[in-house]
Amino acid sequence: MSKRDNVLYALDWLAVLYFLLLVTMGWLSVYGSSYDFDFEGSIFDFEQRSGKQFVWIITAFVLGGATLLLDHRIFNYFAYIIYFAVILLLILTIFIAPEIKGSRSWLVLGPVSFQPAELAKMATSLALAKYMSQYNYKLKTWKDLIPLALIILLPFTMIILQKETGSALVFVAFLIMLYREGMKGTVLLLLTLAIVLFIVGIKYSIVPITDDINNGTWGLIMAMGLILIIQFVYAFFFNHHRLAALILLGGIIVSSLIMALLNKWWIINFDYVAIIITGVSVLYWLIIELFKRYKKYVYIALISFVSIGFSYAADFLFNKMLEPHQQIRIKVLLNMEDDLTGAGYNVNQSKIAIGSGGFLGKGFLNGTQTKLKYVPEQDTDFIFCTVGEEHGFIGSVLVLLVYWLLLMRILAIAERQREDFHRIYAYCVASILFFHLMINVGMVLGLMPVIGIPLPFFSYGGSSLWGFTIMLFILLKLDASRLERT
């Protein structure tokens, strides 16, 4: 066996180092946050969560090591089989899992429980990589996206049925990988636009524009304004169709002024005015497209049209599709409700814990906010608080930097692969890790809504640690094979 075939030689040790750093810091944080001043137990105390986490970490190492010993080709060969096996497990879970905190996502086997959803991310990544790496596959039209959408939606739906909305949302992360593999950038922009329209629609739909509520609220007007600005910028700057853009602008200003004037005699609902103006602008661009044959206005018209519908429906979607507790979480995030004892409690306490850490932190095991159980879920979803309180700004930035290094390392690994299967899988891993990091840390810092998903390698819990470790080590194994002679 040559040096090149030895997995330990070809292994990307830098990625392994980042992984070990994160797992160790996570373990210490779990000890820190479950530490109780009254029972000053050892970090290995198996009655405490830190001791249990130690067991999870050792077993995760064994699983990771075992992954490295397998032949790298089996991941490609068995990708679909693994995928469908996990899907079956997910279906099974829906039926036999007991209800814990409102969700049916935990398989209980004697003293241990396991969450199959944590494996679904890895399995879906393999299936996507396998499908997209087949000969001659190109991601060009919407049609190419449909099978991918099915691969993603199947586990997504199963997890939604387990009432684990947070875990299901993680599958949105695959859009980043799809973008790298050729999906139009517009899709990401449209998604961003949808989120912005949604937030504007919700946040400002309760702010009336005048003292008279019948005049309408800022929500729709701001959303429509945004659409009109996009139209204008697109026509004026990108298509250099300045006259048409200026005519539109003039028309909007004049008609708004007329309506404002008419409001002196009749009560005008400006919600409808905004929708009608935007609707007319859609027709306007369609007519220009038809008669002048300026290109691509049909897209902008279509986007505007869908946006009108979306903005109009945002309120409805918000009130009808989301559960009340989810609505409150979003309202708290948007500063629409200041509910410091209810839904806002977690986030407020987590901000106090982090904020009180200051520059250097209070020192290991000296955090009072987290120790005194002010922060709920402090060793799982809110574990980053412990870092912020005990190790301060320095410690928190250090942790974020290690995540950043790991993500950058995975991107570098991805780009050096010769096989599409490897690269696509690597991007899946990067996307999922990034999404978890973005949502979890954003939530703890009060920048994202409260969505209960763990911080990879950090949060207490065997399922997520195992899931992430296996996912990462499959990638490292695939990468290690790059030096093998074929």
Added chain:
Amino acid sequence: MTNNTLQNRRWIIAGIFSAFILLYIIRLFSLQIIETKYKAGAESNALLKKTIFPPRGLIYDRNNTLLVYNKPAYDIVLIMREIHDLDTLSLCESLNITKSRFIERIAEIKDRRLNIGYSSYTPQVFMTQLNSEDIATFQQNMYKYHGFYVQNRTLREYTFPNAAHIFGSIGEVSWNDIEKDSYYRQGDYSGRDGVEYTYEKSLRGKKGIEILLRDSKGRIKGKYRDGEMDDPPVAGSNLQLTIDIQLQRIGEELLNGKIGSAVAIEPKTGEILAMITNPGYDPSILVGRVRSKNYTSLVTDPTKPLMNRATQATYSPGSTFKPIQALACLELGGITEKTMFGCSGKVSTPIKCTHSHGSPVTLLNAIEQSCNPYFWQAFRSTIEKDGYGTKNVLFKDNYQKWADVMNSFGLGQRFEDTDIYEQQRGNIPTQNYFNRYFGETGWRALTIRSLSIGQGEILITPLQLANTMAIIANSGYYITPHLNKNDTMLLRKHETAVDTSHFAIVNEGMWRVFEYGTGRYHKIDSLSMCGKTGTVQNNHGKDHSLFVGFAPRENPVIAIAVVVENAGFGATWAAPIASLMMEQYIKGYIKRKDLFERISKAELNPNVKKR
């Protein structure tokens, strides 16, 4: 798109990843370094925040007599984490407790089932409400007991052993209270009932904080920044009650040895002058460490001394209901001022008369002589004025109108805009009630005849009854009865459904009661007074003795209702009690000393504990 341009997308993706991480670092910077409000918490190890409790607001009567004030008390608190090298024996000796009690108490504090918010880091209450002698030795030796502190508190003290139900009491807050109001901490006290409860927010004031410097061994090193950051406590606001404490005390003495209650109201303002319930208790027995023991014995007392009978007991009003009945019948057109009905005395049907007088009788005579047959016939002509109609509809409509008039007198419902915490609504039966009971067409005036003389399903609290007298004294309106002298109740006037023109004759009828009727022996000198006695049958033994009235007739300053349970005739017990109370309030003294002695010494119910 070539593979090369796609490869360039790695930079955009790396950019997005980096941008979010950078954004989070900026956010961390602003939370941990720029914002100062979180920083203070980081220093909490070095700073001991000591809560300073404000003195609770004082309570005065309507003539500015001090009724409720504060005396100092001390709590001993401990911070579990700071306890070390403790000489348990010496501590127990200084606090006069046994060692086993000490161990038991520590175990209780640590038990999270009993003490949900327990933390070894925050002060926990070890012993409460000690007086200055109790803690003298402890305080001398306190330097030896690391982790133990003394916290100053105040306890309630009462000038008179009266009016316990009006004041209410103060007790330790429950976990429920703490969850509802973040002002409270474990071990705090708040008003549990009475005005202590209703006016809790203004009486309690605002807690202050004193920040002390503390070294790593827990020793106090003086004030942090010379007290610059301290938040001084704000004393609770004082409360002036509408109660006249002299009247209240006289009333309580008169009801001594009896079960019953008396309520006096100033008609023009709705101010409650006295609200007596007996058996009662001395409010000072529910203060401090004796509270729980005494509370238990009050709860188990079969005469229910904790119940405020003035607002929580309901009675059929009997004949004291007749003035209101007369008003309702006049308003609804069942009778006029001139209507006369025949009375066959003891052989009248379906209701017999208990007094002897001529026949036929006028309304004036009927009130004066409390003629049951008159009110039965008046009630019947009112609700059967339009006959029965198809399916009894016309009759039921008229009944509903009658019930509406009663509701407009504040009967059958709680007073919503008042500051009296505990109230019963009483009962004016609804149409639906009778429909359910007798069927839609199964009831007529005859079926519900008891209502005509204030018996049967009608239930009224003494407070509501006194309020009906205020309405007649005011010829048609009332201000909701209340206890706070300085509120805006006067702005909210409740008009009744009865036209003011109908009140004069009822007023005269009630005046005749004092001149010629059942009240004539209890007239005060030359004062012209209005009133009505009631003797009410009930299921619990002897008749209840009731009296309602107001005085002086020309310019009423007091309206009153008195109920003495199972005592006999209204004229025998309730009437003299009401008369003596009116005398006390109007004249300021009681001239009929013998009557006062006889009534207040009479112990009608052997179960009532002497105070």
